[in-house]
Amino acid sequence: MHSRPARATSLLLDSDEVSPVFEQNAGSRSPFLLTSDHFGRLIPNRLGNLGLPASELGRHIAFDIGIAGVAKRLSSLLGAHLIAQHYSRLVIDCNRPPDVASSIPPSSDGTAIPGNAGIAHEAGETRRREIFDPYHRHITAVIDRRLREAVPTVLVALHSFTPVYDGVVRPWHIGTLYHRDTTLPPLLLSALRAEGDLVVGDNEPYAVSDQTDYTIPLHGEMRGLINSGIEIRQDLIGDQAGQRQWADRLARILREIEETLRKQAVI
Numbered sequence: 229m230h231s232r233p234a235r236a237t238s239l240l241l242d243s244d245e246v247s248p249v250f251e252q253n254a255g256s257r258s259p260f261l262l263t264s265d266h267f268g269r270l271i272p273n274r275l276g277n278l279g280l281p282a283s284e285l286g287r288h289i290a291f292d293i294g295i296a297g298v299a300k301r302l303s304s305l306l307g308a309h310l311i312a313q314h315y316s317r318l319v320i321d322c323n324r325p326p327d328v329a330s331s332i333p334p335s336s337d338g339t340a341i342p343g344n345a346g347i348a349h350e351a352g353e354t355r356r357r358e359i360f361d362p363y364h365r366h367i368t369a370v371i372d373r374r375l376r377e378a379v380p381t382v383l384v385a386l387h388s389f390t391p392v393y394d395g396v397v398r399p400w401h402i403g404t405l406y407h408r409d410t411t412l413p414p415l416l417l418s419a420l421r422a423e424g425d426l427v428v429g430d431n432e433p434y435a436v437s438d439q440t441d442y443t444i445p446l447h448g449e450m451r452g453l454i455n456s457g458i459e460i461r462q463d464l465i466g467d468q469a470g471q472r473q474w475a476d477r478l479a480r481i482l483r484e485i486e487e488t489l490r491k492q493a494v495i
């Protein structure tokens with residue numbers, strides 16, 4: 229007898245596979261709500277390795293290298309709620325609208341993904357139903373609860389980026405990624421620039437848009453939350469020491485920003 233109930237309707241995740249949602253400090257009243265769409269690199273057993281060798285599955289195309297360590301430590305330091313996603317972005321990208329081609333990418337940064345080539349519509353819907361939807365539904369529910377309980381919410385979406393993409397070198401150490409919010413991104417930019425030792429990207433290495441992003445448009449902008457994305461170059465957070473250093477730095481900066489926001493009475 230299994231001690232855990234099987235997912236009766238599951239066509240993708242076996243009953244012994246982890247839920248897509250990882251969280252830490254649930255119920256926190258810190259204003260910061262941290263998300264990490266590309267936190268994990270798991271692939272459901274039923275999808276094998278998507279036809280890729282381990283060397284490809286260890287690259288940035290599969291997950292945001294280093295961000296899990298930064299996100300967990302930052303969440304601990306701030307006492308902030310972190311909601312993250314366990315499965316690889318190659319299975320389904322939780323930061324893409326599910327109707328765009330890059331949601332289940334047939335190729336990524338020059339690598340063809342055999343397990344995604346010509347995927348049937350129903351198979352794509354199954355990935356959405358079992359991975360993408362539960363993750364985003366959970367973020368929605370958490371924001372609903374915070375609004376109900378009048379807990380102020382500042383959404384910070386955490387990512388890492390590859391130092392070279394499509395042959396182009398990216399010089400930034402860190403970037404703020406935003407679209408419609410005019411509160412948090414300028415505070416973050418000026419705090420990061422004031423550090424003095426950083427090359428800071430202002431909407432670099434890319435800008436947030438409704439076509440290429442999902443978490444900020446849906447949970448930040450449509451809910452009217454103060455929000456920004458933060459992208460850290462992955463080679464800086466490739467080991468524990470780097471993850472610790474960047475989490476410590478960001479915790480200090482975000483605490484200062486929290487004070488500023490409170491003084492401005494926007495949280």
Ligand SMILES: [Zn+2]
Pocket residue numbers: 265266292386387388
């Ligand atoms: Zn990412």
